Every structure is written in structure tokens, then in C-alpha cells.
Amino acid sequence: MNVSQAIPTVAAVNDGAWNPWTEAGQDRDLTIDFFDGRIPAGLYSPVYDAIVIRHGLTRTRRRSVLAHELGHRALGHHPTTDLTETARMQQRADRWAAVRLITLPQLADALRGASSWFEVADTLDVDPDLLQVRVRGLTDDELDELRRMVGEGAL
Numbered sequence: 001m002n003v004s005q006a007i008p009t010v011a012a013v014n015d016g017a018w019n020p021w022t023e024a025g026q027d028r029d030l031t032i033d034f035f036d037g038r039i040p041a042g043l044y045s046p047v048y049d050a051i052v053i054r055h056g057l058t059r060t061r062r063r064s065v066l067a068h069e070l071g072h073r074a075l076g077h078h079p080t081t082d083l084t085e086t087a088r089m090q091q092r093a094d095r096w097a098a099v100r101l102i103t104l105p106q107l108a109d110a111l112r113g114a115s116s117w118f119e120v121a122d123t124l125d126v127d128p129d130l131l132q133v134r135v136r137g138l139t140d141d142e143l144d145e146l147r148r149m150v151g152e153g154a155l
Contacts, residue, residue: 018100020067024051030073032066040064044072046079064097064127071096091133098134101126104142105132108149 024030031050034146042065043052053062071093102124107119110123121128138146 016071017103017106020063020070020101023070024066040068044069044077046073046077049073060122060123061123061127063125064101064130067101068093069128092135094130095137098130098137099124101130102134104145105149108146111146111150 026034029049031048033050033052034055035052036055039054041054041061044095045052046049049074051066051110053065053069057065062151072089075089075096076094077093080089082086106124107120114120114123117131118128121131124131126134
């Protein structure tokens with residue numbers, strides 16, 4: 001499937017920030033396809049320069065998976081049989097995606113008045129897992145900035 005056919009009709013809720021569908025659509029060499037069957041939520045093949053996303057995922061999950069797989073691509077990841085290295089690559093791709101999908105101002109806005117982390121993830125249009133990666137990966141400077149934006153009591 002051509003990338004332009006894979007772009008969801010619902011506009012990203014990311015306030016004009018980074019959109020994985022837009023990035024993927026701007027690269028004519030990248031192929032995105034959807035697949036039925038027993039595969040992980042997504043795969044990136046550097047050999048074919050292709051991303052495969054499992055059918056049946058929610059729009060938010062597809063968006064998060066695409067961002068993660070674009071992370072593998074941007075970071076130059078290649079398949080390996082080394083399970084430790086595979087785990088590191090998964091963490092790096094998650095971090096790459098989370099930082100791009102969730103800016104500090106967006107996180108601050110979502111945190112204001114939210115009653116749960118699920119509500120924050122829903123507001124940000126990301127998987128709760130990617131939200132967790134972003135929050136756990138905040139630097140001390142980012143935490144200070146977030147506290148300043150939201151207020152100490154909100155964190």
C-alpha cells in the first residue's frame with residue numbers, strides 16, 4: 001500500500017507538532033503496509049525499507065506503532081539475534097517516538113485537570129506505554145520545566 005493510502009482521515013490531535021503519518025508520507029522510498037495475522041503490532045524492515053502494521057489496531061495505536069517503527073528506521077536499527085541488543089533497540093525506538101509525539105507543552109496541557117494517566121494518554125493521542133516512556137525519560141531540566149508549566153502540585 002502506498003503511504004498516502006495509509007494516512008488516517010482523522011487529523012492528528014498533536015496541535016501541529018510532529019505527525020508520523022506526515023513524515024512517512026513525505027518519504028517516497030518508504031513503504032507502509034497493513035497485515036493480517038500473528039505479527040507484532042508493527043515491524044520495520046531495513047532490507048525493504050518498509051513498515052508493516054497489524055490490521056485491527058485503533059487509530060491511536062497505529063499512530064504510536066508507526067512512530068516507533070519510524071524510530072527504528074531513523075536510528076538505523078537492523079534485526080539481530082542478540083536479545084539484549086534487541087531490547088535496547090526497542091527502548092531506543094520507544095524513546096525516539098515518545099519524544100516526538102509528546103512535547104513538554106503538550107504534556108503540561110494534558111496533565112492539567114487530568115484524573116488519570118489513561119486520560120493524559122487519550123488527550124495526547126498516544127499509547128499509555130509511550131506516555132510512560134516519555135514521563136520516565138524526562139530529564140531533570142524537563143521535570144523542572146514541566147513543574148513550572150503545570151504547577152508543583154499537579155506532578
